[in-house]
Amino acid sequence: MKEYIEAANEALVHTYNKLPVVLDKGEGSYLYDTEGKEYLDFSAGIAVSSIGYGNQDFKNALTDQLDHLIHTSNLYHHSQSLEAANGLRKLSGMDRIFFTNSGTEAIEGALKTARKYGFLKDEKKYEFIAMENSFHGRTMGALSVTGTKAYREPFEPLIPGVSFAQYNDIESVKEKITNQTCGIILEPMQGEGGIHPATEEFLKGVRKLCDEKDILLIFDEIQCGMGRCGYPFLWQKYNVKPDILVMAKAIGSGLPVGAFGLTEHVAKNSLVPGDHGTTYGGNPLALRAISATVSIFEKEKLIENAKSMGKYLESKLDELKEEKEVITDRRGVGLMQGIALRTPVGDAVKKAFERGLLLIAAGGNVIRFVPPLTIQKDEIDKMAEILNDIL
Numbered sequence: 001m002k003e004y005i006e007a008a009n010e011a012l013v014h015t016y017n018k019l020p021v022v023l024d025k026g027e028g029s030y031l032y033d034t035e036g037k038e039y040l041d042f043s044a045g046i047a048v049s050s051i052g053y054g055n056q057d058f059k060n061a062l063t064d065q066l067d068h069l070i071h072t073s074n075l076y077h078h079s080q081s082l083e084a085a086n087g088l089r090k091l092s093g094m095d096r097i098f099f100t101n102s103g104t105e106a107i108e109g110a111l112k113t114a115r116k117y118g119f120l121k122d123e124k125k126y127e128f129i130a131m132e133n134s135f136h137g138r139t140m141g142a143l144s145v146t147g148t149k150a151y152r153e154p155f156e157p158l159i160p161g162v163s164f165a166q167y168n169d170i171e172s173v174k175e176k177i178t179n180q181t182c183g184i185i186l187e188p189m190q191g192e193g194g195i196h197p198a199t200e201e202f203l204k205g206v207r208k209l210c211d212e213k214d215i216l217l218i219f220d221e222i223q224c225g226m227g228r229c230g231y232p233f234l235w236q237k238y239n240v241k242p243d244i245l246v247m248a249k250a251i252g253s254g255l256p257v258g259a260f261g262l263t264e265h266v267a268k269n270s271l272v273p274g275d276h277g278t279t280y281g282g283n284p285l286a287l288r289a290i291s292a293t294v295s296i297f298e299k300e301k302l303i304e305n306a307k308s309m310g311k312y313l314e315s316k317l318d319e320l321k322e323e324k325e326v327i328t329d330r331r332g333v334g335l336m337q338g339i340a341l342r343t344p345v346g347d348a349v350k351k352a353f354e355r356g357l358l359l360i361a362a363g364g365n366v367i368r369f370v371p372p373l374t375i376q377k378d379e380i381d382k383m384a385e386i387l388n389d390i391l
């Protein structure tokens with residue numbers, strides 16, 4: 001591995017501080033490196049590999065698709081669009097779906113939709129309100145609504161007309177609203193920012209403000225959606241439905257896909273042919289991955305498992321918090337959990353890695369737990385034991 005890593009570091013742009021491992025294959029909740037070492041995976045490729053590794057139904061579906069078509073462009077219909085769209089419509093409650101190749105591109109499409117919706121009412125209705133501490137992706141539009149200065153600053157000027165409100169503070173959102181606001185974008189649970197769930201009161205308050213002023217509410221459920229929190233999408237826990245719902249990460253189980261969903265009202269009053277497009281987005285192979293993921297979720301009852309195992313994980317982390325002075329907080333819903341430490345978490349993540357446990361940081365001082373939704377009790381116990389030792 002050492003030789004490989006040295007050569008790879010010379011070949012790649014240095015934008016990631018990768019851990020020193022070369023991963024090779026996976027089975028269930030475990031990954032294996034090229035030297036055969038086993039890792040219990042509580043990162044799931046950053047909340048992507050929800051069906052676990054090596055799922056046979058998934059492999060069969062993709063192999064079958066390779067025998068048909070991989071790509072056609074969006075100039076033609078192909079046989080995979082309807083099932084994938086219907087799968088996401090059913091889970092998300094949205095009426096129409098646009099497919100993209102990544103999360104950040106789905107955010108771009110959502111922002112463009114809101115801009116077009118606003119533009120049709122009044123040319124000047126182009127402003128967005130986003131949240132401090134949020135994360136929406138790395139492309140210029142998504143970066144413009146990402147509330148972490150360090151990510152934004154080197155790339156300014158970004159798109160104009162964005163202001164940032166305090167998360168979970170409805171008054172601060174109210175203060176930012178103008179006659180030019182076209183959209184409010186937020187994560188129902190902030191992920192990268194440190195695992196901060198929204199309060200029900202806040203979500204309901206923002207929904208009400210949007211209804212009063214004809215502002216579109218955009219939920220970024222790229223990380224907290226697709227069953228991770230024990231609901232198909234987190235909006236359903238609070239019964240606060242967005243006008244635009246952004247999805248990605250787990251919806252394709254690792255194929256690079258994203259999507260945004262619109263209500264019929266928004267779809268009828270925004271994008272028209274020529275307004276938006278993508279060459280790859282929604283290609284047959286990618287959409288087969290989405291359909292297969294949706295049917296595996298159903299067959300293996302993964303959302304139910306996320307709910308029950310989420311409770312169990314929560315209880316184990318709460319136990320640890322009682323015992324360990326270094327833990328200041330435990331937050332999260334379902335299988336999207338975090339513990340805040342008094343210290344930076346880099347060391348803990350590295351020590352866990354050495355012990356064969358994959359964890360990720362969120363913000364500077366939070367350890368994030370986003371395992372596959374197939375995770376079982378004994379695996380949570382094993383994780384908690386290692387965590388107990390290293391803390």
Ligand SMILES: *Cc1c(COP(=O)(O)O)cnc(C)c1O
Nearest residue numbers: 102103104135136137191222223
């Ligand atoms: C990961 C993530 C994104 C960006 O998705 P990419 O596929 O990395 O472009 C946007 N929003 C949230 C909440 C995310 O977790």
